[in-house]
Amino acid sequence: MSANSVLLDFSLDPTRISDEVSRKDIVKICKEHLEKYLTGLKLIYDMLTDDGYLCILNAPGAVVITIRFFNQGLITINIEYYRAECEEPKISFEQTRELENGLVQILKLNHGQSLPALQRGPVTKYFPTADERVIEYDIDKVLYDKRSDFQKIQIVHSKSLGNMLVLDELQNIAEADLIYTETLMRRGVEDYKDKEICILGGGDGALLYELLKEKPKHVVMLEIDELVMDACNKYMNSICGDVLEKRKSSNYEIIVGDCMVYLNKYIKEKRKFDYVFGDLTDIPISDTPTGEIWDFIRTILEASFSVLKPTGKFMTHGNGVSCPESLRMYEAQLANLSSKVTFTKCTSFVPSFMEEWVFYQVQRESPAATEA
Structure with missing residues (x-):
């Protein structure tokens, strides 16, 4: 209809x-x-x-x-x-x-x-790209549609992409998007064995599920929206396995709450991680790096480097390659951090985004580089 x-x-x-x-x-x-x-x-x-x-x-x-x-x-x-x-x-x-x-x-x-x-109707088929174009998807049904205290949550079925998580009318991840998670974690490039890891966000469970295959020492995931996890556990378990069902095991724990509250707690406890993943908001499309979301991004970056070991890395997703101005503004924020950092970036074509996406790997400058 x-x-x-x-x-x-x-x-x-x-x-x-x-x-x-x-x-x-x-x-x-x-x-x-x-x-x-x-x-x-x-x-x-x-x-x-x-x-x-x-x-x-x-x-x-x-x-x-x-x-x-x-x-x-x-x-x-x-x-x-x-x-x-x-x-x-x-x-x-x-x-x-x-x-x-x-x-x-x-x-x-x-x-x-x-x-x-x-x-136009109950089954939404149109979602925006990073640079505000509209793409029509082959969506044939809505499996889940609820509004939490934080956002509108939908899981829809696409004939070509499988089930897809949509938050506030923006596509987040589909069953066909393993490349997104593998590029975010730089599978085959980074070594997660016996490492301590913190995931900020990640409510779909895909990143946690894939990281656990790399045999880390421990992963803590901080997700604010329990309804997202409930929905993904029921309809997206091809990408999250049973991690959202169990919520805790010997090598991981999912904590429901504001990630900043727990980052501040870890700072006070002097707890350190080898990797922090920022699996939260995308880089905003804006004329200047101002406003609530940019402030949040800067706060997350500063807090993340406060809980990273000296050789630790902050891993995150950016935005589409079609948004170079926003990416440059993000890189300018990295240059202004209290910790002097360097970064690398890579891209992958994400099926459900239908565009090339940028991912960042950020770490402190080495002492030798600083002296030079």
């Missing part, structure tokens, strides 16, 4: 929009061509706007069509209707293309474009 939005866009000489006779002819021809696919059309409203002209038509079956003229030389046609799961579309994509081509030819328009129906 979904509200379907069929969108068509056309460009033309702006003078044809400002001319009333020409505009009325265009509306008449658009209506005639639309009636080939949607019978019983009626013009129910029209008006001049500050930037052009708008008319609204309807057809049986609760179909509403808006035709909008923009003085800059653009016409948009939006066809909207509700479609039950068993129903055929009121206008197919093939018919939409026929409509587009017919109008371009008869009206001698400069350009036309039509899109497949956007399907």
Whole structure:
């Protein structure tokens, strides 16, 4: 079940929009061509706007069509209707293309474009990329949908990616995303055997599950949202195994709570780790490194280096390679830390993100480098 939005866009000489006779002819021809696919059309409203002209038509079956003229030389046609799961579309994509081509030819328009129906409803199929583009996923059902005290939590099923965790309308990890976890931990590059590790966040359990395969001495995971873990334990255990079910074993412990509270506790206790993983928020897309999320990132970085051993490493995810300005701002924050640090970075194409993602490995400068 979904509200379907069929969108068509056309460009033309702006003078044809400002001319009333020409505009009325265009509306008449658009209506005639639309009636080939949607019978019983009626013009129910029209008006001049500050930037052009708008008319609204309807057809049986609760179909509403808006035709909008923009003085800059653009016409948009939006066809909207509700479609039950068993129903055929009121206008197919093939018919939409026929409509587009017919109008371009008869009206001698400069350009036309039509899109497949956007399907909006209980099953969300559209999620943004790092640089604010929209990607449509092949999602066919919602398995989990709840709001915790901290965020909206969904687990949806994708035909190609498997089950996928979505937090606050942003895709986080799918069953097809092992490469994300392996790149974050630099599997095959870093040696975790007999190491002490702290994970900040990581509520999906994937990082903890994969790290335990490397035989560390102990891993503590600090996750604030118990509902995320409950949902992933039930629907994402192909990536987290049983670690979210057990919560504690001889070589790991999951603590539910604010990671900063426990980092401050570890600082007071002088507890040190070989690795700290920042599996929390992505680097924000912003003009300047200011605001609540950037403050949080700086606080996490300072606290993490306070609990790292001298040779320890801070491992984290960044953002997409399509966001170089944000990545540069993050690297500038690293340069301003109380501890002098160096970093390396690597990238991997993450299937559910449908883009190349950047991962950071940060450690203190060696004494020799500092002296030099």
